[in-house]
Amino acid sequence: MTKTLLLVDDQADMRAAIAQWFNLADFDVIETKSGHDALGHLNPDFPGVLLSDVRMPGMDGLDLLRQAQTIDRDIPVVLMTGHGDVPMAVEAMRLGAYDFLEKPFEPQSLIDVVKRAQEKRTLVLSNRTLRARLSDSSDIDRRLIGNSPVMQRLKEEILDFAQTDASVLISGETGTGKELVARSLHDFGRRTDGPFIAINCPAVPETMFEAELFGHAAGAYTGATQAREGWIEAADKGVLFLDELSSLPLHLQPKLLRVLQEREISRLGSSSIRSVDFRAIAATNADLVQASEDRTFREDLLYRLNTIEIHVPPLREREQDAILLFETFCQRFAELQGLNSCLPSPEDAAFILSCDWPGNVRQLRNVAERFTLRNQKRPVSVADVMNKPDMSQPATGPLKALVETYESQLIRQALKRHSGNMTDVMADLDLPRRTLNEKMSRYGIERSDYL
Incomplete structure (x- = not known):
């Protein structure tokens, strides 16, 4: 330094x-x-x-x-x-x-x-x-919230890989934010001005998948009165994102493989060939290597899509980000709904750190939104929102990290109670001015946020 x-x-x-x-x-x-x-x-x-x-x-x-x-x-x-x-x-x-x-x-x-x-x-x-x-809405730190080492590595990978057109396979558990990673690859890449076409594979009926993916000509089937472009054509000059790729019907996998190889499509019911220029990004929470061994997923399609592999870590592997995520979700939801903003107490913070969060960031966000709603009339703990006693699972993790989290929350709560009045905060916490200033600097706490 x-x-x-x-x-x-x-x-x-x-x-x-x-x-x-x-x-x-x-x-x-x-x-x-x-x-x-x-x-x-x-x-x-x-x-x-x-x-x-x-x-x-x-x-x-x-x-x-x-x-x-x-x-x-x-x-x-x-x-x-x-x-x-x-x-x-x-x-x-x-x-x-x-x-x-x-x-x-x-x-x-x-x-x-x-x-x-x-x-x-x-x-x-x-x-x-x-x-x-x-403060820059396009900055990756605002998109992907977290300062843990695994999140820092993930952000670096995204910024590095965004500048290429290579196919990407994003793996991770449900609720970790795989689509958010895919959108970041699009927004920070050379195709940012092109479309981002996202397809949730499990949500598409198998009988409609081919027509939706490749488009169809007029009269291709009963009810197809007009020609229609498919998702692949719509992604021209942009990104095609296939979410939960393991649900892609097996009989369509060779056709998708051909499109990825040739960058050409033919609409259903048409013999004309159309060139397409897109970047393929896929996401899965399944083990596609095992699926290819079980012959439920084509091995050659897997190798075509996983030129670059990105793994999105579950929340339990980045638990130090949980408090920052929770507070951010609370504030964003309150602003969006016009509600009073509320922050978790030190006890809430300890409880948040003690949870495994099997639903990952998606579950954490849902709890944060319910916590904000429930706290509009009377104080409610995070444990109450989740219908769990807050002492049934003691906080775990490095003692230093837990103490710092608790100390940071105490200072934030005191600033909120006293609307940023430093004299009252010093008296409340029994801290001299210099010590309080040093701790606020260490934890990145700004008095102006509480005025």
Whole structure:
């Protein structure tokens, strides 16, 4: 992690001594002799800490602090002076200084303060980057919610594979979001301006499958009064998504294989050949390798479709994402329905982490929506919504993760109770301001979200 210190002091010998201390502590030090010079190095993306003397000719440290606040209120400013007094310290902290030190001070004490300020700045910039990405509706982090390692790998795979036209087979349990992955491959790929045609194979009657898939000419069968294009033609220049591919009728599999090989179709009842240009994406919750061995699925079709394989992990393998998903579903549903938003309590969070979620993200979303509806009139727990006692399944997982989840939820609930009033939150949680700020930065909690 890069550590940057912008040092401001009009005394050359003091500036040189402090710069040496911080160079030995692996900081990149920018030395300036006045506040005006320092302002030229500050911008909203400044990655480090501003350390300034207070008593300087021209612009003093308090004026520099005020100017820095107008550039970016989250830049940590540490002030030092040999003439400090209590009113000055109070004024500095009121203006938003990160800390205030009176000379003489131990070098290590100053370094420790600046290191903590640097950690805060790094977290602030990281959270800003994440929020900027989430605010873009086309960004993959808004589409696929989760920060667990398996989800990060999944997102990387999608962005890598989206730029090709190779066929993709998406595997995963029911409710994991396989269609969402398919749509992301379309939306982030070179065919984003083309159609996305999704076919739910189990929902199509077998007798109608061929006509729906390939289209038909007028008079091809009783009732076919007009010619009609099929789903494959409709997917021209775009993506054809075959969901639950294992349900594709066996007698149609050779015909689909031929289309994939030749990129040509013939409508039912017609002898004319039509060229089609599409990307094939299929999804399944079944073991197609086993199905091909059982001769219920063609092996050559499997190999044609699984040029690229993507596995969508079940929720139990990414349990640390469950709270973030649940809160997101609650907020989105409340906004969509015009309801009051409600967040799970720390006890709710522990219960959510304890569940196996056999229905995966789909089940979690349904519970989150019911939780939001049920909490409009009186408080109801997630366990009540699921008709389960919340103590029957104790929370499991790494102790550190459970403690952090509980602590984060306590802070969020306190902010919500007090509408973002930090003084009341500090009193409620019995925390000093600096400790509360550090924890909020660590967990990516923004006070503005609760005002």
